[in-house]
Amino acid sequence: MATLGDLERSVMDLLWDSAVAQTANDLRDKLAQVTGSDGKELAVTTVLTVLARLEKKQLVTRARDTRPHRYLAVTSREEHTVELMNEAMGNVMDREAVLARFIGGISPEELASLRRILDDGASA
């Protein structure tokens, strides 16, 4: 049984990959295809719960002009990825305490020097 977190991710993946806004029914059918028809059938209400959570997190927005409502991702996967990678690569100021990077404490210049040193060692 997939957790709500897994479902949130699957729903976001579907919304990011689709060009047009999706209804909860569309999403349920696509999720059933992805996860296969075995096991418990995914209820539309579950999808609506997930969508409500994502809306609360301001990740999806709802077009209310039609019935049933159609859902759309607020920002693209690429924008989220850029934000994630900027933090992961230390491009964001004042975030030293947030995460511990493998190359922590070494400047790009020093790493370039390291490469040169190892380079010279090989040619000597």
Added chain:
Amino acid sequence: MLTASYLLLGLAIILAWPAPVVLSHARWTSRSPFTALLLWQAIALAGGLSMIGAFLVWGLEPLGDDLLSALHGFWGVLTGRPGATQLTVIHVFALSTALLIGGHLVFTLLLTAYKVTRQRARHRRLLALLSGPSPSIPGAVVVEHQAPVAYCLPGFSGSLTVLSRGLLDSLDAEGLRGVIAHEHAHLDQRHDLLVLAFESWHQALPWLPTSRLARLAVQELIEMLADDAALGQVSREDLLRSLIAVSAGMGVTDGSGDAAAAAVLGSPDRGREATSPLAPASGPGHAAAVPGGELSSLRLRRLLSPAPELPVAGRATVMGTSVLLIVVPTLALVAPGLLV
């Protein structure tokens, strides 16, 4: 009491400026990062204690011969007990200063902890959408991105090791093992708490040399400790290879490229000793001939040319100094009669 307050003030000044400057230039720290970390913590704790203590003791001086009797006298002043010694304006000013510094430090610590926790939660939400669990490495998640990155996200409700697809593609099994061991050491040894404490120390007093130097030193020392943990599992060559691979993700390009670095370091089954630029593991060697001597990063220098661990006597001296740094201001505060 008065002598004790001057002693504390003197200690506070030494710990705020000359001591951290000397320690930040010391070379032995990379030979025993653990004791160096202890010393930095002692300097920060003793510095804060003597800073607050100097004003506190000076302000309470008219009220008693030691902290307990003085605080008792201060209670008398607060409750308006008849016949209690009254404080002059300047003594009240000193006491208020002590209270302000103490409050400022505690408040900044709480604020920094709150900010960092919130930023971690936000990063965690991004990861939840953009990463999947690694099939082969327990507790690690993989982000589908070609830039090689590796980091860990500490947290009270489960910590995460994060690897990118680019990293997995650019490292062999040994290199990956080194990276994982390094990140796990950060998590197991709770380095995040140390970083948080020194981050908030710096936020609280950014103009003080000690807070800036201590933060930088602590960041480097925890990396050394994590490297040492990784070196328990992989060779120096593998760890350096991993660092080079990840540096490619920082946009560092000087023409050498990954292939060159790999050729330098040699494949595991080739005669590595003949071509290796690394110094032998024993002895510091001649300074001029030491590979990496021109690097300012102590972390890289000790990986390229490892020096033997600090002898027991040296480590004991550092630990003894750390203990004294805590004991002396505490005594000056609580029982000045024992010191002067």
